[in-house]
Amino acid sequence: MRFWLYSSLFVILAGAASGQQASDSVAPEIGGTGQVATSEAVAEAQARKAEGRPVEAQDWMVVAAHPLAVEAGAEVLAAGGTAADAMVAVQAVLGLVEPQSSGLGGGAFLVWWDAKSGAMTTLDGRETAPLEATPRLFQDDQGQPLQFYDAVVGGRSVGVPGTPALLQEAHERWGARPWAGLFDRAITLAEEGFAVSPRLSASVAGDAERLGRFDATARYFLPEGAPLQPGAQLRNPDYAETLRALATEGARVFYGGEIAEDIAATVQSAPGNPGVLSEVDLALYRVKERAAVCAPYRAYEICGMGPPSSGAVAVGQTLGLLAPFDLAGSGPESPEAWRLLGDASRLAFADRGKFLADTDFVPVPVKGLLEKMYLENRSQLLNGGVALPEAAPGAPEFDHALNWAMDNSIELPSTSHISIVDSQGNALSMTTTVENAFGSRLMVRGFLLNNELTDFSFRSHRDGVPIANRVEPGKRPRSSMAPTIVMAEGRPVLVLGSPGGSRIIPYVSKTLVAVLDWGLDAQAAVDLPHLVNRFGTYDLEAGTAAEAQAEALQAMGYATEARDLTSGLHVIDLRGGRLQGGADPRREGVALGQ
Numbered sequence: 001m002r003f004w005l006y007s008s009l010f011v012i013l014a015g016a017a018s019g020q021q022a023s024d025s026v027a028p029e030i031g032g033t034g035q036v037a038t039s040e041a042v043a044e045a046q047a048r049k050a051e052g053r054p055v056e057a058q059d060w061m062v063v064a065a066h067p068l069a070v071e072a073g074a075e076v077l078a079a080g081g082t083a084a085d086a087m088v089a090v091q092a093v094l095g096l097v098e099p100q101s102s103g104l105g106g107g108a109f110l111v112w113w114d115a116k117s118g119a120m121t122t123l124d125g126r127e128t129a130p131l132e133a134t135p136r137l138f139q140d141d142q143g144q145p146l147q148f149y150d151a152v153v154g155g156r157s158v159g160v161p162g163t164p165a166l167l168q169e170a171h172e173r174w175g176a177r178p179w180a181g182l183f184d185r186a187i188t189l190a191e192e193g194f195a196v197s198p199r200l201s202a203s204v205a206g207d208a209e210r211l212g213r214f215d216a217t218a219r220y221f222l223p224e225g226a227p228l229q230p231g232a233q234l235r236n237p238d239y240a241e242t243l244r245a246l247a248t249e250g251a252r253v254f255y256g257g258e259i260a261e262d263i264a265a266t267v268q269s270a271p272g273n274p275g276v277l278s279e280v281d282l283a284l285y286r287v288k289e290r291a292a293v294c295a296p297y298r299a300y301e302i303c304g305m306g307p308p309s310s311g312a313v314a315v316g317q318t319l320g321l322l323a324p325f326d327l328a329g330s331g332p333e334s335p336e337a338w339r340l341l342g343d344a345s346r347l348a349f350a351d352r353g354k355f356l357a358d359t360d361f362v363p364v365p366v367k368g369l370l371e372k373m374y375l376e377n378r379s380q381l382l383n384g385g386v387a388l389p390e391a392a393p394g395a396p397e398f399d400h401a402l403n404w405a406m407d408n409s410i411e412l413p414s415t416s417h418i419s420i421v422d423s424q425g426n427a428l429s430m431t432t433t434v435e436n437a438f439g440s441r442l443m444v445r446g447f448l449l450n451n452e453l454t455d456f457s458f459r460s461h462r463d464g465v466p467i468a469n470r471v472e473p474g475k476r477p478r479s480s481m482a483p484t485i486v487m488a489e490g491r492p493v494l495v496l497g498s499p500g501g502s503r504i505i506p507y508v509s510k511t512l513v514a515v516l517d518w519g520l521d522a523q524a525a526v527d528l529p530h531l532v533n534r535f536g537t538y539d540l541e542a543g544t545a546a547e548a549q550a551e552a553l554q555a556m557g558y559a560t561e562a563r564d565l566t567s568g569l570h571v572i573d574l575r576g577g578r579l580q581g582g583a584d585p586r587r588e589g590v591a592l593g594q
C-alpha cells in the first residue's frame with residue numbers, strides 16, 4: 001500500500017555532486033513480505049554510503065540512524081519546517097523503528113544554533129533520579145555494587161524520562177510547523193506496520209532472555225516466543241495511541257494522568273527488581289536550558305553539552321591537549337598520531353572520572369578543566385614518544401576545595417544521534433538514548449523505559465572519599481553524550497555526534513581530527529576505522545585497517561585489543577557553500593538533503 005509521496009524537490013539529495021535530479025514519485029512501500037521498498041532518495045543515499053561517498057545538498061539536510069526516521073525528518077524540512085520540527089518527527093519514528101536505542105521513555109541532550117539570533121544554547125532532557133533514590137540504589141545489603149545487569153533490568157534503573165518534554169520544549173522555542181502533524185508519519189507507521197531491520201532483529205535475538213522476563217516486552221519483541229525476524233512486519237498500536245495523546249495534548253499527558261500512572265506502576269511492580277520512581281517524580285520533571293560549553297581547537301570553537309554530560313568537556317580537553325601537535329602533518333596512517341590521540345583521550349578520561357557529574361548537585365570545575373594553561377601544561381605529558389605509563393587526573397583550578405574519588409560507572413550499547421540543518425540555516429545536534437539496548441526492558445504503552453540511572457556510579461564512596469557521580473535524589477546521571485556543533489567566524493561549520501557509551505568521546509574527538517586536521521570528507525571521516533583509548537588498553541576496530549596499527553602501538557607500550565566498535569556517527573559539514581553529510585556504516589542510517 002502506498003502511504004506517502006515526497007515532494008518533487010526533496011529528492012535531489014545529491015544534486016550538487018551528480019547534477020542529477022531524481023524522479024518525482026518515490027513513495028516507500030510496504031509489501032506483503034514486510035520489506036520496505038525504500039524511496040529513490042534513500043536508495044541513492046544508501047548507495048553513496050556503501051561507496052564511501054558523502055551526500056551533498058544546498059538547502060537542508062538530516063542524518064539519523066534509520067531511513068524511515070530520516071524520511072520523516074526530510075518530509076518536514078522539505079515542507080519548510082525547522083530543524084526542531086524535523087527532530088520531533090525523526091525522534092517519533094526512531095522510537096518505533098529503533099526502540100533499542102532511544103524513545104519516549106528515555107532522555108536526550110540537544111545543541112541548537114539559531115540562525116536568526118546567532119545564539120547557541122543547549123537543552124538538557126536527561127533522565128532524573130527519583131526523590132526516593134539514595135546513594136545505595138545500586139548496592140546490595142552489604143554495600144557492595146550490584147552486578148551490572150542485575151541493576152539494569154527491571155524498575156530500579158529507570159529515571160524520569162526527559163525526551164517527551166524535550167521534544168515539546170524544542171518545538172515551543174524553535175518550531176514552525178504545527179506540533180500535532182509532526183507525529184503523523186510515526187503514527188501511520190505504528191498502525192500500518194514497518195519492516196523490522198536486520199539490526200533490530202539481531203539486537204532482539206541477542207537479548208531474548210532479558211526481553212522475555214516481562215510480559216508486555218516479550219509479547220512485542222518475541223511474538224509466539226521467538227525473536228522478531230528481519231523484514232517481519234511489525235505494528236505497534238499502543239505506541240500509535242501514545243503518540244496521538246502526545247500530539248493532541250502535548251507532553252503533559254506523559255507527566256501526569258494515565259500514562260504517568262502506568263509508568264510509575266510498571267516501575268514499582270517490576271518482577272524481581274522494582275524501582276522507586278513515582279508519579280510525583282514525573283510531575284516534577286523539567287527540561288533544563290544550559291549554556292553551551294565551547295573549547296577552541298585550531299581556528300574553530302567546538303561547542304556542545306556540558307554537565308551532566310561529560311561530552312563537551314572531555315572532547316574539548318582531548319582536542320586542547322592535541323593543540324600543540326601537528327596532526328595534519330602526520331595523518332591517519334601514523335602510529336604517532338594515534339599515540340597522541342590515545343593518550344590525550346586517557347588524560348581527559350582521568351579528569352572525567354574524578355570531576356564530572358551533575359553541576360546542580362556537585363561543583364564541577366568546567367572552566368578550570370578547559371583552561372588554556374591547564375591544558376598546555378598537561379599536554380607536556382604527551383611529549384615522551386611512548387605510551388603514558390599512567391594517566392592520572394590533574395588539578396584544575398577549582399573554586400571550591402574538594403576531593404572526589406574516581407568513578408567507574410559502566411555503559412553499554414544503544415543510543416542514537418540526529419544531525420539536522422534546515423533551510424533557514426538553523427543547526428541541531430541531538431544525542432538521544434534509553435541507555436542500554438532496550439533500556440530497563442520494561443515496556444509501557446508501546447515504548448521502553450530507560451535504565452539511565454545505571455550511568456551513576458554504583459559505589460557512593462571510595463576509601464571514605466565521596467564520588468561526584470554518586471546517586472542522589474533528583475540528580476541527573478553523568479553522561480558521555482557529545483552532541484556537537486563546531487563554529488568558525490560565528491557560523492556553524494560542522495554538526496555531529498554519536499552513540500557508543502563513553503566511547504562517544506573518542507569517536508567524536510577522532511572524527512573532528514579527521515575532518516579538521518586530516519581534511520576527510522564527512523563520509524570518509526565516519527568510515528575511518530576506530531582506534532579508541534580511554535583507560536590504557538588501545539581498542540582497535542576488529543576486521544579493519546585499525547588492526548594493522550597493533551604492532552606499532554604495542555611497541556610504544558600499549559596493550560591492544562581488537563573488538564567491535566559500533567559508533568553511529570552522523571555528520572553534516574557546512575563548509576564550502578554546501579551541506580555534506582556522512583552516515584555511519586556501522587549502523588543503518590543515511591543522510592538526506594535537498
Ligand code: DON
Binds near residue numbers: 411435479
Ligand atoms: O549517557 C550516556 O553517556 C550513555 N547512557 C549513552 C549510552 C550509549 O551511548 C550506548 N551506546 N552505544
